[in-house]
């Protein structure tokens with residue numbers, strides 16, 4: 523039995539880039555990776571606006587505390603993608619991917635400090651056409667958060683529903699947002715969260731063709747090794763939600 527303290531220590535080691543494989547190798551944390559399920563949470567704004575997609579910093583802190591108390595360990599987007607690639611990667615026993623859509627500035631102001639303080643990491647999906655908008659994450663903030671261990675993916679350029687668009691427009695959204703984010707980060711960007719959860723076969727085909735590896739939907743559910751790479755389910759978290767553990771249990775079906 524691993525204590526909560528040790529769990530958190532191991533998670534923190536992963537973030538710090540310390541030889542996780544060495545630690546894991548000697549611990550019982552890695553087993554049954556093939557059967558593992560990974561909940562992918564999706565938050566939006568973190569603040570005090572009345573929108574149902576906004577959670578308060580207090581709610582976020584309470585959610586994260588419960589996750590840590592229950593032994594969940596946040597993983598990076600890259601770790602998650604490696605899991606889908608079927609590589610036998612080192613992972614904690616209860617991995618979880620926390621995502622934030624829409625790239626609001628309040629993610630930096632209200633979520634990032636909590637994540638840092640708790641030794642957790644998350645993935646942020648950015649609308650690149652809004653990079654220089656006042657209430658969104660600027661390129662400088664994104665770079666700062668990336669240096670702090672956060673991951674980033676595309677949420678397209680304009681946030682229009684891809685599933686209702688024609689081929690060339692879909693391609694433009696996918697290619698341009700990817701390129702813009704890659705120039706900000708100086709590294710490959712290969713994950714997309716479909717705006718408004720809208721996608722179809724064309725969207726998947728184009729995303730695959732232009733270099734994406736994974737596509738996140740807003741269909742409720744949990745991810746497993748056999749989940750389709752471009753139809754990944756997530757667990758949305760809303761303003762009115764109660765205990766995060768019961769939300770995962772309720773919305774985290776396969």
Ligand SMILES: [Zn+2]
Pocket residue numbers: 623624677681717718
């Ligand atoms: Zn969105």
